[in-house]
Amino acid sequence: MTESSLSALGAKVVVAASCDENHPPENIIDGNTKTFWMSTGMFPQEFIIRFVEPTKISAVTVDSYNVKHLKIEKNTSRNASQFEPVTEKEFEHTEGHLQSNAISLNGSNATHLRFIITTGYDHFVSVHRVNIQN
Amino acid sequence: MVKLRARCLLVGDAAVGKSALIHMFHSDGTLFQKNYSMTTGVELLLKCVNIPETNDSVELYIIDSAGKETLVEACEKMWGEPSLLCLVFDLTSEQSFANCSRWMERVRAHCQGLHVPGVLVGNKSDLSARREVQASVAQEWAQSQGLEYHETSAREMENCDAPLLSLARAFQSLYQERREIIQNLIPG
Numbered sequence: 001m002t003e004s005s006l007s008a009l010g011a012k013v014v015v016a017a018s019c020d021e022n023h024p025p026e027n028i029i030d031g032n033t034k035t036f037w038m039s040t041g042m043f044p045q046e047f048i049i050r051f052v053e054p055t056k057i058s059a060v061t062v063d064s065y066n067v068k069h070l071k072i073e074k075n076t077s078r079n080a081s082q083f084e085p086v087t088e089k090e091f092e093h094t095e096g097h098l099q100s101n102a103i104s105l106n107g108s109n110a111t112h113l114r115f116i117i118t119t120g121y122d123h124f125v126s127v128h129r130v131n132i133q134n
Numbered sequence: 135m136v137k138l139r140a141r142c143l144l145v146g147d148a149a150v151g152k153s154a155l156i157h158m159f160h161s162d163g164t165l166f167q168k169n170y171s172m173t174t175g176v177e178l179l180l181k182c183v184n185i186p187e188t189n190d191s192v193e194l195y196i197i198d199s200a201g202k203e204t205l206v207e208a209c210e211k212m213w214g215e216p217s218l219l220c221l222v223f224d225l226t227s228e229q230s231f232a233n234c235s236r237w238m239e240r241v242r243a244h245c246q247g248l249h250v251p252g253v254l255v256g257n258k259s260d261l262s263a264r265r266e267v268q269a270s271v272a273q274e275w276a277q278s279q280g281l282e283y284h285e286t287s288a289r290e291m292e293n294c295d296a297p298l299l300s301l302a303r304a305f306q307s308l309y310q311e312r313r314e315i316i317q318n319l320i321p322g
């Protein structure tokens with residue numbers, strides 16, 4: 001089975017707190033763990049993914065580095081505002097390889113998912129891939 | 135081009151010149167606070183530093199804490215997790231230099247074991263006749279703490295940009311170093 005990347009499905013990253021031109025937020029949804037978005041200092045950090053249409057999500061998988069605590073919020077509106085909390089998770093620290101976490105969203109319906117990284121294991125964190133299971 | 139962001143703690147005893155120094159930097163050397171008022175709490179200043187010969191910049195969120203003993207605890211609550219440290223003492227006060235190690239301990243407790251680049255600043259270099267702390271002594275202690283040492287005079291606008299510029303540079307190289315590590319990671 002080949003999984004489509006979120007960007008191939010038309011999803012977009014509409015907001016990201018940090019930006020390094022060489023590591024733009026689009027790298028989060030291109031399905032490739034070699035490309036990444038990197039935060040450029042201080043917490044919290046966040047990014048918002050918009051789907052083309054309301055989407056039922058059973059789980060998200062996040063490949064990242066140095067993320068300590070992640071909160072996920074969602075909405076079902078056309079605008080990236082008025083989010084409601086869905087879940088949060090403490091990630092384990094890894095060294096030399098990526099963190100890979102699957103987070104259950106219990107079939108939530110969403111048009112936007114907001115990822116808030118509240119703390120990290122270092123000054124900077126990176127997110128390499130976010131994917132969803134329907 | 136990268137725009138970095140750092141939370142910079144400004145600490146040191148009361149009256150060593152922290153606020154004067156930072157206001158100098160903040161306003162690019164055009165203003166010196168002449169009316170002395172004991173800082174009462176925490177002041178937040180935002181300063182964007184362009185790193186020379188690069189397209190990178192660092193936005194410094196500078197947290198100026200009161201040095202008064204009675205206010206220290208209230209201030210510490212505002213420190214959060216610092217990215218950078220600027221520790222200031224008064225070159226004409228041996229005591230303010232001796233207290234630097236206590237400031238270091240306090241700050242370290244907030245760093246969650248992370249490496250936080252820092253500078254030690256000996257201020258009031260214009261009062262050379264009243265100097266109580268020799269540069270070599272300060273330099274040596276700074277080195278033992280992993281801090282870069284600078285001497286400044288907020289009054290004479292001497293060297294006031296150097297400490298924050300060196301902090302911004304240190305943060306940029308930390309970023310580059312971490313980015314390199316991340317580029318070489320393998321999937322989990």
Ligand SMILES: Nc1nc2c(ncn2[C@@H]2O[C@H](COP(=O)(O)OP(=O)(O)O)[C@@H](O)[C@H]2O)c(=O)[nH]1
Pocket residue numbers: 146147148149150151152153154155167168170171172173201257258259260261286287288289290
């Ligand atoms: N001679 C001299 N006086 C200074 C200098 N910097 C600050 N001061 C004076 O030292 C006093 C304390 O300064 P302030 O910035 O409020 O200290 P803070 O409590 O550390 O923030 C004030 O009277 C300032 O005018 C300096 O470089 N040289």
Ligand SMILES: [Mg+2]
Pocket residue numbers: 152153154172173198199200
């Ligand atoms: Mg002050």
